[in-house]
Amino acid sequence: MKKTVLFAFALLVSISSGFSQKVNFLVNWEPQAQFAGYYVALDKGFYAEAGLEVDMKHWSPNAAGSPLDALSTGMADIATSMLLQGFIETVNNNLDIANIFLSSQRSAMILVSHSDLTNVDLKKVTGSRVGRWKSGFGQEADMLAKKYGMNWEWIYFNSGVNLFISKAIDATLCYSFSEFIDLKMAMGDIPENNVVRFANIGYDFPQDALFANRTFLETKRSVVDKFLQASRKGWIYAASHEEETLDIVMKYIKANNYHKNRIQQKLMLEEILKLQINPETGKRDFAPLKASTFNKMKNESSSIGLISGTIKYEDFVR
Amino acid sequence: MSAIASISQRLSRRILRISFLVFLLAIVVVAIFSYIAIREEVKTTATKSVDNVILEVEKSLTEVQTVVEILSGQEKRYAQKEVADLISSVVNGSELITSCALAFEPFKGYNNSFKCMPLVLWLPQADTLEFKQLGDLNYDYRTLDWYQIPRLLGKSVWSEPSYDSEGTGKIVTTYSKPLYDRKGEFIGVLKTDVDLEWLNEIISEMKPYANSYMTVIGRNAAFISHPDKDKILRETIFSIAEAEEIPMLKTIGMRMLSGEENFVKVKNGLNGYYGAYAPFQNGWSALMVCSFKDMFKSLNDIVKYLLVVVVAGLVTLYFASRKTIRRVTAPLTEFTYTAMNISRGFFNAALPEVDSDDEIKHLHDSLMYLQLSINRYIKELKASTASNERYESELNIARQIQLNMVSTDFPESEDFDLHATVSPAKEVGGDLYDFFVKDRWLNIAIGDVSGKGVPAALYMAILRYAYRFIANMGFPLKDVMKTINKNVSEGNNTGMFATMFVARINLDTLEMEYCNGGHNPIVVIRPDGRAEFLKAKSNIAVGLFPEFEYEEEKLRLERGCRLILYTDGITEAEARDFSQYGEERIIGFASSVPSDMKSADVTASLVASVGEFTGDNDQNDDITVLTVKL
Incomplete structure (x- = not known):
């Protein structure tokens, strides 16, 4: 009887782990409240609830190269980046990535x-x-x-x-x-x-964004959707539980041995949450990049030679 | 006994209160002066501590600066050997220097590469120097503060302290000097690291009070040194001000960064602090924080001890004073017994012997005088009481005699229903009424003698018998009144007089003859219930002018008519608000009398109506009412 129970448990574990989808998530800076929603989603188990096993890593600002390069080459599945930076790198370096989410609606x-x-x-x-x-x-x-x-x-x-x-x-x-x-x-x-x-002064390009490796996106769209849904949940939870969110953020900061204080992170979280409010709706609706904003970003970048090629809205935003 | 205890308690408490206030005032004064003295002492101590730390730290920093400036000042050739010698000699130049490096601009170094950064480290454990080349691709020193700032400013600078790049957890600061070649072109930066461990040692020694501490902030307001290690390079003075909501700390921080020095007070909730701050030459600033708790601990202790001593002293004072007061006031107990005996009627109770010559003796003499006075008064009272009793007895007899003068034997007749009442305000009164029937004529009279009491009663008796005698003779009423007036006026030296209304009614014809001698108008109630005052000529009261000629009048009444005769005791009866019953109320009363009401009931109802109107007020005049219904 005991052996039968153990076997059934082992089977259940193996089945459940078999359904868990792994996501390599790269954050483009050292731990701070800028990424609070993702920490919350991870810490509160929102990713796990969605059947995801998210492996979050931080990109060192002193490291050579770019986190989006790493994303493009498949070292990561999903990565955070500044939208404009991501756009320029995508075009210039012909990166195999696409924008999947805006966590800011305003320029910072x-x-x-x-x-x-x-x-x-x-x-x-x-x-x-x-x-x-x-x-x-x-x-x-x-x-x-x-x-x-x-x-x-x-x-x-x-x-x-x-x-x-x-x-x-x-x-x-x-x-x-x-x-x-x-x-x-x-x-x-x-x-x-x-x-x-x-x-x-006319350069209100949304600040923070999520990019996905294009191959990962095309083959595992449902995983990406689950990731985005859990991330949204994380941000909404962070907006309504600021002190708990700060506790979580400080935990990641200390774990990575960074020297940042809580009040800085509190002010950062408040500002990040403010940037998430859509100026047109007044809500935290995580609206996707508008085609008009994309075109302005493209035209401005092109006119001063920041980009050497071009990309269609449908190819950039997925 | 309880009264004596109360006096001693009250006096003791009063002494206690005054003493407490005096002691409290003394403690407050001592505390204020001590506070000022302590504050000055703290100011001196804190300021000196800050100055000493700054002096000592700057001595060390100057030592490093001097080594770097002197050794690098002469060298203008930067070949590999010269560079190695230079940075080695810098490291050897001061024990404070842990490493030195020379970072070159691209292709300006001796190896003509993009990056060139030779470094010499001092390895204290091996007591030797280690030579390294750090200019690899992954280490872009050209964007680091220690390289950029002196390059851009064109002068040597102390960089803001940071944790060392080796991850040992040590805090280092860097003295960076921009270097130029013979042509004056910038070729790189000589970087000298200084371990700041000694800074914390110096600062931790500066602890004049148990909970005082010193902290140093850099030009970016970050804590370089702080007793709470978690705050070092993690918090700034402004982040603390923001987190702990201390606006004053923000102001202090800004003044520290602007190079000011001062001694200030900061309140943070229930905690208070004094802070002394002053700047370093390189832009850092030191702050000595002294908690009120420490500073005023001795003062608080002194105040506490003083309070304990004062409380103990006051308790002692309370009981001692209470005992003394009790002893002094002890004779009062005996006086109390004596007073109680006096109050029980023992007016000659013995007084305690008193030898002193003070307030107690005065009390003794006063009580003795009181006994004498009471005895004398009682003697007089007894005599007076006996006299009054006699007078009252006689007066009661007089009252009975007077009441007997007015007839209370009201005849039962088919022709009329008559009833009357008299109520003197005092034992005897001056009101009168009378009635009798002669030859089918009903004679009625009512009068009111001026004044009250015995004189009025005697006057009333005269009038009563004069009227009965003269009216009975059948003269016209004007002659009846004239005769009565002449008789009572002559020889009247008292000045008394009386108002009188006399009437006679023929019981067959119901013709009424009447004469009014200054009396209140009588009320006539017609069979239909209409009430009105009888119109009568105004003759004068009797007893004033002996020769006055009275006039009489006639009025035909009807069967069912009712007359109400009354004295001014009715109309002038006063309520509590001094309003009078008045003629309107009489008419009102008369109008409400049912036609079939008995005269006895009418009389009683009117008297009751007046009584209800006056309430608790004493009756101030004689009241007489006579009613007759035909």
Whole structure:
């Protein structure tokens, strides 16, 4: 009798594990509240409930290459990325990936200056040293600089805010949910007059997105759908359980031995959740990329030579 | 006994309260002055601690700067050997330096490669130097702060501290110097790492109070040193201010970053702190935090001890004062017994002997005087009471005599139904009424003598008999009144007078003759129930002018008519609000009298109506009512 029970249990385990679909999920930065919804989905078992076995890995900002390259080559099945970055890399590197989800509806890109930018004509600000990420974000700033012929000297940095604080640069690009909060935590306060938000000057490209390996997407569409459904659930849960979500985020941060404090993550989560609100509906509806936004992104990128080829909306958004 | 205890308790409590307030005030004054003194002492201690730390840290940092600047200042050739010598000598130049590297711009290094970064590490365990080449493809030093900032600023800088790249958990800061070739072109950065472990050691020694601590923040407000290791390089002063909702801390942080120095107070919920801060030359800032708990511990202890001593002293004072007061007031107990005996009627009860010459002696003398006064008063009272008893007895007899003067034997007749009542305000009164039938004429009279009491009663007696005697002789009523008036006016030295209304009714013809001598108008109720005052000529009251000529009048009544005669005790009866019963109420009453009501009931109802109107008020005048129904 005992042997029979053990055999039945072993059979059940083998059957259930046989139905579990593995997903290699790559997050494009070190652990932080930017990815809170995915941590929640993982931690609260939303992925497991969907029959998924998600293996989440973080991409080091100091690593060579790009997380989307890794996605394209099949090292990962699904990966997070900045939408514009993902678009440009997809076209230029002919990556075998597609956009499957927008976790932001607004642009988080900000230009912060040491000086008051009120009534300053950005077209006339030439020769300034402006910081940007070495890892390649900030193409909106390229569009802006090219459009108005700004002769800015780009100073590339890995991460952090010390370059700006030391006044080695005049201004810096940053994200509203990340470096901008770090700057506030380092400087105490930043006057709003010293800030230009790209969302307000015609470059409101949604910030965060999910991309999938095209082969994985075509062969395992149902798995991708389950992943997205569980991820949405994770984000909605995060929006209504902020403190619990922060606990989960801090757990991942500590597990990876990163030095980030809770209040920064709290402010980051609040900003990330704010960026998720669709400005047209006022809701957290995770609307897909609009064709008009895609076309603007494509045209702006093409006009300044950021992309060398082209791609159709239907091929990029799947 | 309880009264004595109460006095001693009250006095003791009062002393206790005053003493408590005085002690409390003294403690508050001591506490305030101590607080000011302690605050100044803390300010001095904290400020000195901060200055000492800054002095010591800057001494070390200057040592590193000096080594780097001197050794790198002369070298303008950067061949492999010279570079190795330079960075080795820098590491050897100070015990604080753990490593030194020279990172070249692309193709500016001695190996003419894209990246070139020779590094010398000091290995303390082996007591030797290790030479490394770090310029591989995966390590892009050109975007790191220690390389970028001095390159862009064109001057040597201390970078913000960070954890070392080897992952040992050590916090290091880097002194970076931009290097230029003979043409002045930038060729790279000389990077010198300093382990900041010694900083924490210095700072941890600065602990003037049990819970005080010092912290150092960098130019990015991050904690470089903090007693809570989890906060180091993870929290900034602003993240703490935000997380713990202390706006003041944000202000302090901004002032620290702007290079200010100050001594400030910060409140965080129930906890309070004093903080002294001052800047380093490289932009860092040190903050010494002293908790109120520590600073004022000794003061709190002193205040606690003082409070215990004061409470103990006050309890002692309470019982001691209570005992003393009891002893002093002990004779009062005997006085109390004496007073109680006096109150029971023993007016000559013995008083306690008192030898002192104080308030107690005064009390003794006062009680003695009281006894004498009471005895004298009682003697007088006895005499007065006996006299009053006699007077009251005589007055009661007079009352009976007077009541007997008015007839209460109301005849039963088919021609009329008559009833009357008199109620003196005092034992005897001045009101009168009378009636009699002679030769089918019903004679009725009512009068009211001025004043009350015995004089009025005597006057009333005279009038009563004068009327009965003269009216019985059958004279016209004007002559009856004239005769009565003449008789009572002559020799009237008292000034008394009386109002009178006299009438006679022919029981066959119902013709009424009447004469009014200044009396209230009588009420006539017609058979149909209509009530009205009888119109009468205004003659004067009797007893005033002996020769006055009275006029009489006539009125034909009907069968069923009812007359109500009354004195002003009815109309002038006062209620609590001083309003009077008045003539309107009489007419109102008369109008409500049923036609078949007996005269006795009418009389009683009117008196009851007046009684209901006056309520608890005493009767202030004689009340007389006479009613007759034909």
